[in-house]
Amino acid sequence: MMAATTATRYQHLEPRPGSNYRQLFLKSRRIRAAVVYEAVHGPDPYTPEEFALAYDVPLEAVREALNYAADNLPLIEAERDREVANIRARGLDQPPHGDSGPLPHP
Secondary structure: OOOOOOOOOOOOEEOOOOOOOOOOEEOOOOOEHHHHHHHHHOOOOOOHHHHHHHHOOOHHHHHHHHHHHHHOHHHHHHHHHHHHHHHHHOOOOOOOOOOOOOOOOO
């Protein structure tokens, strides 16, 4: 008798071997589920249909990524926080050396 599994099977999502991210990506694309989620729920949101069209991915893949991200928000948020900390630690959130900001108006 086989044991029942509770692992969800995704049709349009997969892990990326060698990636620093544990979250899933759209199959055959370098688009993380979090990217889809943030594009649809962010400050200048796409509709799922607009995202699918803009990135040439099936609408069902967009919906699946949104559901996955919503179901895995702690992972998504932890990976985002790690990425922000890494950017800050490397000083990539600062203007380049010698750049003191915007130029004064004449």
